[in-house]
Structure formats: structure tokens, C-alpha cells
Amino acid sequence: MTDYLIANARLVNEGQRSEADVLIRDGRIEKIARHIAAPSDVEVIDAQGHYLLPGMIDDQVHFREPGLTDKADLASESAAAVAGGITSFMDMPNVKPPTVDHDAMVAKHALAKGRCTANYGFHFGATNDNIEEIKKLDTRLSAGVKIFMGASTGRMLVDDDTALEQIFEHSPLTILTHCEDTPMIEANAQRARDLYGDDVPMSEHPIIRSREACYASSSKAIDLARRHGARLHILHITTADELDLFEAGVMGPKQITAEACAHHLFFEDSDYAARGTLIKCNPAIKTHADRMALLKAVADDRIDVLATDHAPHQLSEKDQPYFAAPAGLPLVQHAMPSLLDHVSAGHFSLEQLVTKSAHNVADRFDIAERGYIREGYWADLVIADISGQTVVDHEPILAKCGWSPFAGYTFQSRIMSTFVSGQLAYHEGKLSQGCIGRALTYDRDYAR
Template identity: 45%
Template sequence: MKQKILIKNTTVVNEGKSVLADVLLSDGFIQQIGTINIEPNYKVIDGTGKHLFPGIIDGQVHFRDPGLTHKGDLYTESKAAIAGGVTSFIDMPNTVPNILTVESLKEKYEIASKKSLANYSFFLGVNGENIDAIIKTDTSQFIGVSDDGLYFTKKGNLLADNPETMEKLFANCKSIIAIHSEKEEIIEHNEKAFREKYGDDIPAKFHPIIRSTEGCYEATKRAIELAKKHNARLHILHLTTEAETHLFQNDIPLQEKKITTEVSVHHLWFSDKDYERLGMLIKWNPAIKTEEDKDGLLKALLDDKIDIITTDHAPHTLEEKQQPYFQSMSGAPMVQHSLNCMLEFYKQDLISLEKIVEKMCHNPAILYNITNRGFIRKGYYADLTLVDLNNQWTVAKDNLLYKCAWSPLEGTTFHTKIIQTFVNGKLIYDHGIFQENSFGMPIEFSNK
């Protein structure tokens, strides 16, 4: 008889409620939720005093595979994700090669099937030059298109900065268009002014002044105008300013929104006060901005103007980070600690558990039309994470799972711990130990 997993007596946090229940997993799926009697073929997990969350769906990561695997790869970073309660992720196209064609997308799926312990999907990259091909491609083949990170490889590629290519894409592309929204013209103007004053050695604290609020706001405003004009399906990635939050609506359900947005955990966690302490380690694009922006982003998240939380997990080696301003790579690893960070806000009474689950699990599934994940529902994939809300530990080098082996959170004490993670019904992560030989699946989605 096939073994089933019974999680007994746990607080299930799901769809706006936290309810004490048992959850039975069978053949990869959730079979039953309620009061369930123990049978001989059940592996029983005692969930007493613990909270069960749907596995997190991280809508924006850079796992660096293929081609940049000295920074991270689909094996190492998916392990870190699972230890953080993330069971599914959507990876960005700025790998080597860039994922700009359906053929390279297929190759990436192939690599993931052999390396990723979590479930996966991938954006098809759009860089301004492949728009005609993208328009012709059947949207059922990719979860969305994105320009994120591609501006690193070729100047002028920043899609949000090129009105003509944006217009063409928005007028013709029927899938989700996920945009990195910053105005290059403004950034370049500011870079020039700072370079004249400081040379190469611009202190990190000027990063949010160079990659300014104005640069973000202008790009987001224009993208929204274009999307409205063409009735396109626009998603603005990693919002960073309070000013931009007012450009989004909260008076319609997510299912009906044509324009959506997200916040990345680091923009809720860090502010300009942290540049002094962490320098280039928290250099991100778009930049970490002010304390007021950080508070404004959390408010917009609670008000439903911001729809989902992502990590934008973007590992670089320490050496690549610890460089003068213009050479220092932007981005940092976050995927192992996103849930811990959000639960710290819960501990401080800033957000409820149910809201965290809505923004990290339910809404990414709704936003990306993911058919059978993101909720604890009978018949859905058993992607789950069991959390101890009263467990103190400190982030340190020896508990990091990233290939790059550093985190801007080193030294941070969390008061919650992810103790077990289930992917497709299997207990993949159990108190620090992984089941290594079980790979995730492609995320199923229905592109309308």
C-alpha cells in the first residue's frame, strides 16, 4: 500500500483564515483537510504548535543557470528556496545565453528537470529586437515575457525606456508583460553628474539618488499609459517608491486587473539608512530608497495596490559586489529568507499571517494563471511549508545555502523558523536535511 503523509493538528493558514486541522497528502496532491484518523500506511507528522502555509510561489528570481553558474545554479538556489519555504519560482531570462527564443526556453526547462528541487517556470526574454518573433509565438508556451536584467548585456535594451518598441509590444503581445521600470535617460544624466564629482568611487548611499525616484516614476507612469491605451496585460516588477504606489488600483479584484505590480522583500526590509553599514552589498536595481518609501510600499501592500511579494533573488559573488560603484554588480541573494523577513513584520504586528500567505502564495498563482498551486485545497499539488513561529536563530555564513555564500542579512536574528517543506507531496526539506534526488516540475499555467 502506498505511503501517505498526514500532517496532524496544525494551524492551516489559508484563504484568509487560520484553522486547526489535519492535512493528508497522497500521490503528490492534497487529498483531505479536516479531522483525519491515523491509518497504518500514513507517515504522521506532528504539527502541534506549528503553522502550515501553502508553499511560496516566488514570481521573480535569477538562479543564473545556464551560463552564470559561478554565482548560483538551479540546484543550489532551488535548495536555498526550499529551505525558505519557496516551492515554486519563476526565473528571469538574463542568463548566458539570454532566454530570447522558445528553443532556449526549452533548453532551460531541460536543465531544470535535472537540477531544480522546486517547481519552475521561466519568463521569455524581450529585448526590443525579438518583439516580432514574440508576437508570433503561441502564448501557451511561456508564462510571460520580461526584460528584467537584460539591460546589463546591451545598452538601449531597457524596454521601459524605449517608447516605440514598448508600443509595438503592448499593441500586439497577449501574454503578461513584466517590466523592469526605470528610465535610463534620467539614470545616465545622474551618473554623469556623480562621476564628475567622485570619479569611480561614488559612495553606495548615492545609488538611490542616481537611480532616482523620478527615474522609476516616469517609467512606470509611461508604461501604465501605454498599457491602458492598448489594453495590454502589464506587470511592473519590484516597485521601490511610495510615489509609484499611487499609480495602481485597489478597487477591482486581482483576477480582473490588467495592470499589476509587486514589491521585493528587500525593498520592504532595507532603507537608505542601511547603505552606511552594508554599502554595495545592498546595491540593487531599482535601488533601495528612503524609509518613507519602505513604509509606503508596506502600506500599498496592505491596501492591495501591490499584488504580490517576490525576492528578485539575484546572487553575485562577494568579489563582484565589493567593487567601486560602476563595477559593483547590482542584486543580492534573498530567496532563503523572504518568508522569515515577512514573518518578522508579523511579529512586529505590521502584517497578518493571512495577508502574507495571500501575497506570497495565493496571489502569485492568480496573477500568473497558475492552475493548481498556491492554495491549500483538496486536489491541489501538496506544496506546503511547516513553520515554527517561536524559534530564534541568526543568519550566519554556516547556515547559508547559496552558492555565492554570503547574504546582506548575515547577523540578522529571526524569531521564526521554517522546519519542513513539501514539494509535490514529498517531504523535501526536514529540519535542515534535504531529500536530494527528487526534482520539481514545470508549473502549469493557463494563458488566456
Template identity: 55%
Template sequence: MYQKTTLIKNAKIVNEGKIVNGDILIEGEYIAKIAESISPKSADVNVFDAEGQYVLPGAIDDQVHFREPGLTHKANIETESRAAIAGGITSFIEMPNTNPQTTTVEALNDKFDRASKTAWANYSFMFGGTNDNLDEILKIDKKDVAGLKLFLGSSTGNMLVDNPEVLEKIFKSTDLLISVHCEDEATIKANLEIYKERYGDDIPVHFHPIIRSEDACYISSSKAIELAKKTGARLHVFHLSTGKETQLFDNKTPLKDKKITAEVCIHHLWFSDKDYENKGTLIKWNPAVKTEKDRDQLLKALLDDKIDVIATDHAPHTFEEKSNVYTKAPSGGPLVQHALPALLEMYHDGDISIEKIVEKFCHNPAILFEIEKRGFIKEGYYADLVMVNLNNPWTVNKDNILYKCGWSPFEGTTFKSRITHTFVNGGLAYKNFKFYDTRYAKRLTFDRD
């Protein structure tokens, strides 16, 4: 049950480029009032004293893989959405490469049904495109889903869209926002053969960013952008991993008017190729973590607004799966619990401001996907709120990792900042590693004509 009224006192409220001291009154699911000082009008009000801690809008993660249905030995909607709210992520958009793949209306509706019963964070899904499902794509109402996901490289099953005629037809035919994974498959295959000839299956993992190279990324992303410009499609390029690709994007247009946008993921902002020596296949992602120079250029493009949003690409596998030799170890790793603490660590290091973190991880996903009444701390908006203590250190270890897979690439890392409270639609869902019995999650809705 929702508290009838909740009052957060003495908060540092981070919203729209400003930090203000004040109080937040929540009535039911919504933020009713924001003011310098609000007094409770009755004894029924549930009062939280933030004691000067920061309150942020709940983060919106526009790219996760929660593995349900079909791959639930790795993860499921319930376990990973719980980990998400512990990490300050109150809304997620999940990808279509499950089993069955989300490439039919029936499979999409099944996912919505599953999430309605088990999700701890607000949810929506991407619909998947293939070489042969245009008829299904055209059935989708753009108010029903977050968007369309196309794999232009590195996909499971038959989700690689590698027919140029089909690709152009999809771009021309849909009003859905098209999100793409861009790596050129021919380039990767040629590179892989060179190293397989030399090492067999046990390729040293530090060759991963050479196999899944800068060229592979740039060839694919530049082609996708060229096609979007030709057709007028609305394109969002997922998980940039190279500095070179950032040159393809514009920072002269307000986000709400952009037709071509970009995302960077936390692992490409945190790790570099120097970390393969210690982390091995645990940091094997597609696209690959690349050089320190790439990492620095990605951060610069994020701060310069060429890159519009931050996401996780949360993609868990079991530790046993990740422990295989290079060619057998799957790419991807779990991140939703630790992405915001990692970004706050970057704030402590002077790399990014808290206001910019909120812009890229909260505001901009809401603007980009036209999500209704979320991503901001505003009166009349849903009360998705995260309280953080910037000076309460904790170390990531097996006892506090919440992912079903039980491991994290951040294991052993000490973060200075801790998520202390997470409110989802006005309900307190999480407090200091404790979850409450009630789930408050709702299906995301979209303000689209």
C-alpha cells in the same frame, strides 16, 4: 519515490484569510482531504505531528535570477532552488537575462530541459523581449511560459527595450502577461555623470538611490502604465521601490480582473537608505533601496492591495564582485532563503499578518499568473506545503547560508521563525536544514484559454 500517503496532524492551517486548526491528508502529489481530525487508515501512512505549528501554502516567487546558463560562477538552478525550498518557496519564475539570453524559443527550451534535471522547486521562465525579437515573441504559446519580461531600464546585454515603436508593437501584439523593470535610463545616466564627475568610480553607495532616483522610477512606470492602458496589454510592474509609484495602482478591482498589477520585493520592505552605511554595496539593487518613508508607503500599499504580490528579485553575485567600487559593483543580491523568515519577522513586529503574507506571497502569484492548482491549501491542489515554527530563533551565518555565492544581506540577523518542513508535490524535500535525496519539482502549468 513519493510516500503513498502522508498525514499532517494538529496544524494551524493558513489559507484564504483564515487560520484553522486541522489535519491535511496527502495522497501522492495532491492534497486529498482537509478536516478537523483525520485518522490514518493503515500503518503505511507517514504521519507528521505539526504540534500546533503553522502550515502555509508553498510560496511562489515570481521574480528570480538563478544565473543558468552562462553565469554559473554566481549561482545555478540547483543551488538556488535548494535555497528556495529551505526558505519555504516551492515555485519560482526565473528571468531571461542569462547567457545566452532567453530571447529565442531554443534558449527557452534549453532552460526547461536544465530545470527538469536539477530543480528542487517547481519552475517556469520568463521569455525576454528585445528591440528586435518580436518574431520570436509571437512564436510563444502563453500556456508554455509564465510571461514576457521587458527591461525598460537597467539591463545586461541587448535586453533594454528603448525603441518606443517596438515597445508599443510588443504591447499590442502579445497575449502574454508583460512584466517590466521600470527605471528611466536617460535620468539615471544624467544623475550618474554628476557623481562620477565628483567622485570618479568610487561613488559613496549612499548616493545610489539619488542616482537611480524616485523620478527615474516614476517616469518609466507611469509611461508603461499609460501604454498598457492605450493598448489593452496585461501589465505587471516589478519591484516598486517608491511611495510615489504606488499612486499609479488601483485597489478597487479584484486581482483576477486587474489588467495592471504591481509587485514589491522583500529588500524594499526591509532595508532603507540608512542601511547603506553598514551594508554598503551588499544592498545595492536596481531599483535602489530608498527612504524609510518610501518603505512605509510600500508596506501601506501592500496592505491596501494597491500592490498585489511580494517577490525576492533574488539576483546573486559573488562577494568579490559586490566588493568592488560603486560603478564596478553589480546590483542584486541573494534572498530566496531568507524572504519568508524576514516577512515572519515583520509579523512579529506587528507590521503584517500571517494571513496577508500568505495572500501576497502564495495566493496572489498563483492568481496573477493563472498557475494551475498551486498557491492554496485546497483539496485537489498540489501538496506544496511549508511548516513554520514561529518561536525557534536562529541567526543567519556562513554555516547555514545555502546560496552558491555564500553570503547574504541578512548575515548576522536573528530571525524568530524557522521553516521546519517543506513539501513539494507531496514529497518531503526539506526538514530543518536537511535535504532529502529525491527531487519532487515539476514544471508549472497555466490555466489560460
């Protein structure tokens, strides 16, 4: 393994900015100081004028493996992730077969070993009938327990109230919920069919997958968590209404936390006219007012975590009528540049971006020795040029699906370098060969 000295960096970490050098040896941060004389056996990377940040830990991705590898796989999407400043990811369980028992989780780890450019973790999936698997969950292998309280099919939709009560009572890990009320959505979809037949316009998407459906489900999840004392993390909040359900302030003492995703902070319903099904996702992108409320909630610490919900599909799948086109966007390669644009626009600070994309994620999921720039921690780092540019159309799309919802955009920042467990994974526009991410490990001293 090559060792590195990152020199002359503008370090942003734990709410502070400083000028610093960082020495990396054997994959870990050995020393942080104002000036470090370069040892003869290390490679020096001059970060002059650029910011050094903890790498983003994406707590919600769909890398589609096993079983859906025509859309994506762990190797292709993790490579796209490091190009976007993401050093670790946590993959969702709705694959084939779904990750809803111990053997499936072990098999998924085996698939990832040696093939991921980024560090990796996996969420365990809840179903209506796998409570015994959840009770005996190996907490060394799982990041959290995911419940689809809407927007899924088959075994992955948990719509039985007794099952939900048991999951919230017995889950040994943080519960992550996709919150939409399925009966409400189905009723709205039928109304749209009655009105438009098979030619439903994309503008109906946030009406079908309505704000009321989101609020009803989020409220239900919060009630369950409070009654059972469960740690709850609600994914991809999309409405101003839901924000009133969450407390403002630092994440530390919170039992219930909220997440916002890059595309919900970037797009709004007026974009459906030009982007169509390319920005169809669940829950739906909603209004300008909702988007601005989400950005404000990041600034006032009502939103605790920033993520992607990267969920790629082939263009041929997207190029279908409304009901046939699947929901989901490829996002990891440009998530960090899009978030940095919000910093440049003054919506929230660079320190808050770091807290919500790295520190809080590590803390919420008990990730050991990552998420901070600290001596002794793994060197998961990003050098970002916030005065550079990323012209989306001028770059190869590394996601297997080969397209980006950000086509046509120019971001006012650029990822210069990404280090994964001390390895230079991406540098000056090129992926490095041979970078191998590691399985996330967890430091858990709580029990329920």
C-alpha cells in the same frame, strides 16, 4: 513517493484560519479535515502549534543558468529556495544566451528537468527586435513576458518606443516590467562622477537610480498597458510616489498589478553605511519613508505580490568600487522569515502574506493547481514556526555565492518543513535528498 499526514496544523488559506489535518497522497492534497485518522501507510508529521501555509511562489528570481553558473545555478538556488519556504519559482531571461526565442526557452526547460528541488517556470524576454517571437510564443512554456525598461544591457534593454508599443499590443501573456528610466540614470551617474570621480559612495545609489527615474518609467508602462489593454505586472516597486499609480483592493479584477520585494521591505538607505555594495540592487533601496509606505501598501492591497528578485553575485564581485560592483542580492533562503517578521511587527497580516506570496501569484500567471491548499491540488506546503528563531549566521548559506545580505540578523520565525509537489524537500533544518520539482503548468482561458 512517500505519502504524508500533516496533523494538528494551524492552516492559513484563502483569508481564513482553521485547525486542520492534511493528507497527502501521490504528491497531491487528498483530504483536508479537522481530524484525519492516520492511515498505516503514511508518515505523520505533527505540526502542533505551527502554521501550515501554501508555499511561496516567487515570480522573480535570477538563478543565472545558463551561462552565469559561477554565480549560481538552478540546482543550488532552488535548494536554497525550499529552505526558505519557496516551493515554486519563475526565473528571468537575462542569462547567456538570453531566453528571447523558442529554442532558448526549450533549452532552459531541459536544463531544469530533474535538477530543481522546487517547481520551476521561466519568463520569456522581450527585446527591441523579437516581436515576431513574442507573437508566436508557446504559452505552455512561458510564465510571462519580461521587459527591461531600464537597468539592463545589450539585447535585453528595450528602449525603442515602437518596439514597446508592439510588445504591449501583441504579448499573449502578462507583461512584467523592470521600470527605471535609463537616460535619467545615466545623467545622474555622470553628475556623481563629476562630483566624486571614481570614488562614488554607496549613499549615491538611490540618487543615481532615482525615484524620478522609477516613476517616469512606471508611468510609461501603465500608459502603454492601458492604451493596448495589456495585462501588466510592475516588478519591485521602491518608492512611495509610484504607489499612487496603483489601485487598492483585491487583485481579482485588476489589469495592472504591483510587486514589492523582500529586501525593499527590510532595508533602507541608512543601511548603506554598514552594508555597502552588499545591498546594491536595481532599483535601489530607498528611504525609511519609502519602506514604510511599501509596508502600508501591502496592508491596503495596493501591492498585490511579494517576491525576492534573488540575484546572486560572488563576494569578490561585490567587493569593488561603486560603479564596478554589480547589482543584486541572494535572498530566497531568508525571504519568508523576513516577511514573517513584518507579520509579527503588525505591518500586515499572515493572511495577506499568504495571499500575496501564493494565491495572487498563481492567479496572476494562471498557474494550474498550485498556490492554494485545496483538495486535488499539488501539495506545495510550508510549516512555519512564528515563535521560533532563524539566526542567519548559524546556518549554512545554500546559495552558491555563499553569503547573505541578512548576515547578523535573527528572524523571529523559522521554516520547519517545506513540501514540493508532495515531497518533503526540507525538514528541521535539513534538505531532503531526492526531491525533484516539476515544471509549472498553466490554465489559460483568455486570449488577446
